[in-house]
Amino acid sequence: MSTTPKNEKKGIFTLLIEAWAKHSKLVALIFLILAIIFPLVFDRQYYITVAINCLMFSILSLSLNLITGFMGITSLGHAAFFGVGAYTAAILSTRMGFGFITTAILGTIFAALFGVLLGLPTLRIKGRYLAIVTLGFCEIMRIIELNWMSLTRGPQGISGIPKLSVLGFEFSKPIQKYYVVLVLLVLTVLVIMAIMNSRVGRAISSIRNDEVAADAMGINVFKYKIMVFSVSAGIAGLAGAYYAYYMGFIDPNAFNFDQSILMLSMTIMGGMASIPGSILGASVLSILPEALRAVNEYRQIIYGLLLAVMVVWKPSGVLGGFNLKHIRQRLDFEKEKRLQKKEAEDNV
Numbered sequence: 001m002s003t004t005p006k007n008e009k010k011g012i013f014t015l016l017i018e019a020w021a022k023h024s025k026l027v028a029l030i031f032l033i034l035a036i037i038f039p040l041v042f043d044r045q046y047y048i049t050v051a052i053n054c055l056m057f058s059i060l061s062l063s064l065n066l067i068t069g070f071m072g073i074t075s076l077g078h079a080a081f082f083g084v085g086a087y088t089a090a091i092l093s094t095r096m097g098f099g100f101i102t103t104a105i106l107g108t109i110f111a112a113l114f115g116v117l118l119g120l121p122t123l124r125i126k127g128r129y130l131a132i133v134t135l136g137f138c139e140i141m142r143i144i145e146l147n148w149m150s151l152t153r154g155p156q157g158i159s160g161i162p163k164l165s166v167l168g169f170e171f172s173k174p175i176q177k178y179y180v181v182l183v184l185l186v187l188t189v190l191v192i193m194a195i196m197n198s199r200v201g202r203a204i205s206s207i208r209n210d211e212v213a214a215d216a217m218g219i220n221v222f223k224y225k226i227m228v229f230s231v232s233a234g235i236a237g238l239a240g241a242y243y244a245y246y247m248g249f250i251d252p253n254a255f256n257f258d259q260s261i262l263m264l265s266m267t268i269m270g271g272m273a274s275i276p277g278s279i280l281g282a283s284v285l286s287i288l289p290e291a292l293r294a295v296n297e298y299r300q301i302i303y304g305l306l307l308a309v310m311v312v313w314k315p316s317g318v319l320g321g322f323n324l325k326h327i328r329q330r331l332d333f334e335k336e337k338r339l340q341k342k343e344a345e346d347n348v
Contacts, residue, residue, distance in 0.1 A: 021327035035182055039175045048174040050290055052246065054283040055181045056239055059188050061266040061278035063235035066192055068264070069273035069320070070201075071228045072208035073123070074131040077138030078263050081233040083145060083255030084111040085240025090158040090250050091151065100164050104241040111237020115230040123225045138260055145252040157251030164245040177246055184242060188235055189275055195231070197325075204228060208273075265303060269310050271320030280318060 020027055035055075039048050060082060067073045085107035092098040092106060122133045145152045152158065164171040164180060171180055195201050203224050206214040215221050244250050266285050271277020285303070292299050310317065 017322050017324075018327060018331060021324040022331060024324050024328070032186070036179075039178050043175070045174050048178050050287060052174070052178050052181055054286045055178070055185050056243060056246070057263070057266060057282040057286050058279045059181075059185050059239040059242075060236055060263050061270065061282040062185075062188050062192055062275065063232045063239070064263050065267045065270075065273065065275075065278045066195075066232040066235070067228055068267055069271075069278075070192075070196060070208065071204050071225065073225065073229070074128075075134040075232075076131050076257070076260055076264065077134035077136070077141075078232075078236055079255045079257070079259035080138040080141040081111040081114060081236035082240040082243070082259065083141055083252070084114050084233075085237025086244040086250050086255065087145065087152060087158070087240075088237070089241035089244040090161050093162055093245070094158060094160055100166055100241075100245055103244075104238055107241035107244075108234045108238045111240065112230040112234030114237075115233025116226060118233075119226045119229040123222060123229060135257065135260075138255075138257055142252050142256055145255065152252070155251065157249055158244075159249045161244050161248045161250070163248075164242075181242055181246070184238060185279075188238075191231075191235070192275060195228075200224065200227070265307055268307065268317055271317030271322070274317065274319040274322065277317050277319035 038051060042048070042051075060078070063081075064075060064078045067075055088107040088110045089100075089103035092103045093100075098106075118134070118137050122130060125133060146154050148154070164177060166180070171177055196204070203214070203219050206217070206219060207221055207224060211221055240255075243254070247254075262285065266281035267278055268281070269284065270279065270281020288302070289296075289299055292302060295302075314320070
C-alpha cells in the first residue's frame with residue numbers, strides 16, 4: 001500500500017484552489033485592500049490609467065460573463081450596450097446638465113431597456129443564430145451612432161463632457177477616477193454574487209446545464225433569459241456612462257465589433273462563469289497591449305494565439321469550472337466524513 005499522503009497526490013494548482021475556496025472571503029478582502037493601495041504605491045499617471053482600464057473592462061467582462069458564462073448565451077454585440085450607456089451619459093450631461101449619478105443611473109436603465117427590446121424577439125433563438133443576431137444589433141447601433149447627426153453628432157463624436165463629479169465633489173485627478181471605477185466594480189461583483197447565490201441564480205445554472213430539463217421542472221426559461229440579458233446590458237451601460245465621463249469625449253469607433261470581441265476574449269480567457277476569472281482576463285488583456293507596444297502590429301496575432309491555446313488547453317478559461325462554493329462544501333463534507341471515521345475507530 002502506498003504511504004504517500006493524500007494531499008501530495010493533488011497538484012499545486014488544485015491545492016491553491018482548495019485553499020482559496022476555504023478562505024475565499026479573506027482572499028477577496030486582501031485583493032480589495034491591494035486594489036485600494038495600488039494607486040498610492042504606484043502613483044505614476046501611466047500606471048493608474050492602465051489600472052483604470054483593467055477595472056472598467058472587468059465590469060464589462062463581468063456583465064458579458066453573466067449571460068455567456070453563467071447563462072450560456074453567446075453574445076457578439078455587447079459593445080452596443082456599452083455605447084448606449086456612454087451616449088446616454090454624454091447627451092444628458094452636455095445638453096441637460098445632469099450629473100454623473102443621474103446619468104449613470106439613466107445610462108444603466110436605457111441599456112437594460114435595449115437589452116429587453118433585443119431579447120424579446122430574439123432570445124427564443126438558440127446557439128450561433130442568436131450570436132449572429134447580437135452581432136447585427138451591434139452593427140445597427142454603430143450605424144445609428146454614425147448617422148444620427150442631430151443626436152450623436154455622428155463621426156465627430158460628442159466632446160465637452162463635463163468632469164466627473166459626485167454630490168458636488170469633482171473627481172478630475174486620475175487617482176480619484178480610479179477609486180470611482182473601483183467602487184463601481186465592487187458594486188457589480190456584489191450584484192452578480194447576489195443574483196447567483198439566490199433562487200434566480202440556481203435557475204440560471206439549471207438553464208445553462210440543460211434548458212429542456214429546466215423547462216420540464218417548471219422554470220420559466222424565457223423569463224429568466226430576459227431578466228439576465230437586461231441586467232447584463234444594464235451593467236455594460238453603467239460602464240459606458242463612466243467611460244464617457246472618464247474620457248470626456250466619445251465617438252462610434254469606441255463601440256464597434258472589435259470591442260465586443262475584446263470583451264468576449266477577456267471572458268473566455270479568464271474563465272466562463274467565474275467572477276475572479278472575468279477580472280483576471282480583463283486585467284491580462286488590458287495590460288498586454290501596453291507590454292507589447294514594441295510589436296504593436298502583431299498584437300492581434302498574439303491575441304489569436306492566446307485564445308487558440310486557451311481553447312485547446314482549457315476551454316472554460318483559466319479559472320473557469322472552479323465553483324468555490326461547491327469546492328468549499330465538498331471539503332467540509334470530506335472533513336466531516338474523516339471525523340466520523342475517526343470517531344468510529346476510537347469507539348472500536
